[in-house]
Amino acid sequence: MASIKKALLFFLLGGLFFIEGCKKVDLELESTELGIDPIQHPDVFVKLLQTRGRYYDKPMPQGGDTSFGFLPFDYPDVIDFQKTVEIPISFRIQNLNNLFTVDSVFFSIDGSFGHWAVPFTRSANVVTFRVLIPNTIRNGEFCLQFKALIKAAGNRFFTKPGKVCFINPPPVFCGDTLYGRVVVTPILSIRKMILSDKKGPIIFNWGSGTNADRFDVKWNNKFVVSSGTLLEPGQVPRCTSDGFIITGFRRTKDYEWTEYDPSISREITIFCHKGCGDGSTEWRFIAKCP
Amino acid sequence: MQYGFKSIFRYTFKHSLLVWLLFVAAHSSFAASKSNDEEVWPGKTPRKKLGNRQKAVSFFNIDVFAGPALNNASGDYLKFQEQYYQTGQDYLIAGGEFKNYFGFTGGLAFRIVPFWKKMNKLSELSAYAGIQYYRRGFIHEFSMENVATRPASDFTRWKESYSSNHVSIPIMFRYGSKFHIEAGIAPEIFVGGNMQQIIERKSFGTAPFAGGFDEKEVLDHELSGKTMKPLTLGFNAGIGYNFIQEFAVKFLVNYNTGYFKQEPNLKHIQGSFLLIYTWHQ
Numbered sequence: 001m002a003s004i005k006k007a008l009l010f011f012l013l014g015g016l017f018f019i020e021g022c023k024k025v026d027l028e029l030e031s032t033e034l035g036i037d038p039i040q041h042p043d044v045f046v047k048l049l050q051t052r053g054r055y056y057d058k059p060m061p062q063g064g065d066t067s068f069g070f071l072p073f074d075y076p077d078v079i080d081f082q083k084t085v086e087i088p089i090s091f092r093i094q095n096l097n098n099l100f101t102v103d104s105v106f107f108s109i110d111g112s113f114g115h116w117a118v119p120f121t122r123s124a125n126v127v128t129f130r131v132l133i134p135n136t137i138r139n140g141e142f143c144l145q146f147k148a149l150i151k152a153a154g155n156r157f158f159t160k161p162g163k164v165c166f167i168n169p170p171p172v173f174c175g176d177t178l179y180g181r182v183v184v185t186p187i188l189s190i191r192k193m194i195l196s197d198k199k200g201p202i203i204f205n206w207g208s209g210t211n212a213d214r215f216d217v218k219w220n221n222k223f224v225v226s227s228g229t230l231l232e233p234g235q236v237p238r239c240t241s242d243g244f245i246i247t248g249f250r251r252t253k254d255y256e257w258t259e260y261d262p263s264i265s266r267e268i269t270i271f272c273h274k275g276c277g278d279g280s281t282e283w284r285f286i287a288k289c290p
Numbered sequence: 291m292q293y294g295f296k297s298i299f300r301y302t303f304k305h306s307l308l309v310w311l312l313f314v315a316a317h318s319s320f321a322a323s324k325s326n327d328e329e330v331w332p333g334k335t336p337r338k339k340l341g342n343r344q345k346a347v348s349f350f351n352i353d354v355f356a357g358p359a360l361n362n363a364s365g366d367y368l369k370f371q372e373q374y375y376q377t378g379q380d381y382l383i384a385g386g387e388f389k390n391y392f393g394f395t396g397g398l399a400f401r402i403v404p405f406w407k408k409m410n411k412l413s414e415l416s417a418y419a420g421i422q423y424y425r426r427g428f429i430h431e432f433s434m435e436n437v438a439t440r441p442a443s444d445f446t447r448w449k450e451s452y453s454s455n456h457v458s459i460p461i462m463f464r465y466g467s468k469f470h471i472e473a474g475i476a477p478e479i480f481v482g483g484n485m486q487q488i489i490e491r492k493s494f495g496t497a498p499f500a501g502g503f504d505e506k507e508v509l510d511h512e513l514s515g516k517t518m519k520p521l522t523l524g525f526n527a528g529i530g531y532n533f534i535q536e537f538a539v540k541f542l543v544n545y546n547t548g549y550f551k552q553e554p555n556l557k558h559i560q561g562s563f564l565l566i567y568t569w570h571q
Contacts, residue, residue, distance in 0.1 A: 029485050029511035032550050034371050034430070034450060036487070036509075044507045047491045048446060050382060050436050054493065054500040086379060119499065132382065134434065135374050136448065 031138055038142040038168070042111035045142065049109075050132035053118035060108050060115040060147065063158055069094040070148045070159035085190070086132045088236070089164055093127070093148065100152035102127055110143040110163075120148075139170045174202075174289035181282045182274050188237065189272045193287055195260065200290030202260040205253065211278040212249035215285065216271040217256075220264050225256040237273040249275045260290065349406050352569040353418065355540065356396035359562035363388065363428035365547075366554035371430055386432020386448070393453075395542065395562035397422035399460070416464045422476060424544065426560050427453040427483070442498035447490040454483030454513055454549075460526055468532050476524040478546060483513035515551070522548030530566070538566040 030037070038045045047055060071092045093102070101120075105127070108115035120127065131144070143165040147158050172178060174195045182189070195202065204225055206215045214237055217225040222233050228248015231237065274281045368388055375384040399420030405412040429451045436444040462474030487509040493502035523546070530540035542562045549556035 028514050029517050032367070032517050032552065034374050034448075036489075041507075041509060044489060044509065047489070047505050047507065050434075050444075050446075052439055052499065054498075055491065055503045055505060057503075057505060114505075117500065132379065132436075134382070134446070135377065 033138050035136040035138045037138045038109070038140045042109045042142065043113050045137060046109040046112040046114055046116070048134050048136055049116065050134060051116060051118055051130070053104075053116045055114055055116050057114040059113065060106050060145070061149075061158060064147055064160045065157045066160055067095055068150065068157070068159045070146055070162040072146065072162045072164045085135075086130055087166070089129050089131070089144075089146075091127045091129060091146065091148070091162060093150070093159060100150050103149040103151045103156065105129055105146060105148050106158075107131070107144050107146045110145060133166075137168055139168050141165060141167045174287050176286075178270060178285040179283070180272055182280060188274075189283075191270045191272075191285075193268050193270060195262065195266050195268060195287065196289035197262045197266065198290040199261050199263075200259070201257050202290060203255055203257045203288040205255045205284075205286045205288070206250075206272075207253035207284050208251050209282040211275050211281040212251040213275065213281055213283050214248045214250070214271075214273045215283075216273075217258075218269040218271070219258070219260075219267075224258045227254060227256075237271050348570045349403055350571040351401040351403065351416075351418075352571070353399040353401055353420070353566050354397075354568075355399070355564040355566040356394070357562055357564040359393040359395045359424070359426070359560050361391040361393045361426040361428065361558055361560045363391070363549075363556050363558055365557040367550065367556045368430075370554045375432065377434065381438040382434055382436055384432060384434040386430060389429040389431065391427040391429055391451075391453070393427065393560060393562075394425040395423065395544070395560065395564060397460075399462070401464070401568075414465055414467050414470070417462065418464065419459065419461050422458045422460050424456045424458065424478070424560060425453065426456065426558055427451060428556065428558075439493065439498070441496035442493060442502065443495035444493045444498075445491070447488075447492075449486075449488040451486045451488075452483070452513070453486070454518065455481045456522075457481050458524060462526060464530075466530075470530050470532075471528070472530070473527045474525075476526050476544065478522045478524045480513075480515070480518045480520050480522075483518070485511045485513055487511070517551055519548045519551050522546055532568075536568050536570070538568065540564045540566055 036045045036048065069092075071094060072089050073092065091105075093100075104120055105118045106115055107118075118129070127148070129146075143163055145161050145163050147161040150157055150159060169191070172191065172193050174193065176193070178191050178193070180189045204215075204217055206213075206227070213227075215225075215227045216223055216231060216237055218233075223231045223235075226248060227250045268287070270285055272283050272285065274283075371388075372386075375386065377384050397420055399418040399422070401416050401418035403413065403416040405415060407413070429449065431447070431449045433448065434446040436446075438444075456478045458476040458478040460474055460476040462472050462476075464470050464472035487507075489507045489509075491503070491505045493499070494504065495502075525545045526542060528540050528542035530538050532538040540563075542564055544558070544560045544562070546558045546560075547555070549558065
């Protein structure tokens, strides 16, 4: 009788662990960050994008008039999503005269099933489009595919698709070297850095190769350091597309410093803008904490 | 009570059922050998001749226990997740909360009562070691509202649930007989788990663009040594009551400061209400 009781015990306890071991799971969790991996789950990630449009759980409309391009320009390539980031992306519509209207813009994530449709009623061959990437995205790279629906002379047709890719890098810390290499586009890189927990002066070193670049550092929602004129809190370094001409491009190594208090904020945002009209460039940025 | 009966059933009932079946089976076989003898407790003078009832309290005992648990998580990791509420955009409002997790505790302990024959205060001291299983976790729910789409409503809702399984080897000391208290340490080994994400995105209300939409995704991820700390040290304390000689109930509290492999980390307090069956050898 005793052996039966023991067998029963081990059978039941074994069954308990068996039930636990048989749970169905999809993928191994790689990070304890909150959010979605944009590479593994593009279908989910696309639904998290914030824009004033409608999500459709079906593929983007096929086809497009190959004569008409929808070419993105002036967007950042590297963005840090520790906070939600709104990405302005401008598009030029090629080979069209002024007798057209952009009816709507369609976009999806590379590898995703569904897509978004955003209404537009604008007659211009440059469309500035904003899509907000929530901070609930893990580190990784992803690409947005766009096409526009054009109304011209009573006809409707899609443009050729355009594509922009972004990198959401792992967080960088004080002392790490930020490095960027840009070929033609994009012209703006935005990165975030976590600083130390000590109060005191903080020194920022930067340097550009090939062509001069502009550097701006934002802390506590204010620009605190710049290689040019300090910007207002709501501004983003941009070239002339929105009427804001920036200066302060420097080619050689330089440094600036500011007083830093970790109790206010331990996070800075670094903007590196390549020279308006320049081709390629390389840049480095280092922060030296107290 | 969003996690009322459904969660209790899901996380505890199926586990408890197995082990309580064990109790019933074991008790029925034990009952056959049990007469109408009066209960005898160490430290108390028996009112009747002990006779064969002496076997009921013995040097060596095996405790089998199981029951539902409520797990509360705290620590820097929760603050880290709260940072996601700062969207940096006026039109995207985010907020959320952390919820307790209904878990499970069960196991087997080998307990010795070194002074069991003395029938004095010393006889109430015992020590045990064994194997103990914990199911624990935490739940984070948060939402974002895009107010730029008003008067239409645009909500994104998240629910992340961590559920993990741990096996520990508790080394515990107990004092008392009918009422007893106990405390000790419990080295814990992570043996598996999963993290579930439920994401809902909904555009609705007054004139949403093109009729709005309603989407839901459920993702399951396996927890492994890549993210979880394989070995941690927990601390246990409990209070119990033997309502009949071979059955007892116990409220056990387990405290553990390690969960993830990397900082920021979680702390757990798990309160378990356990039913215990004891074999007196």
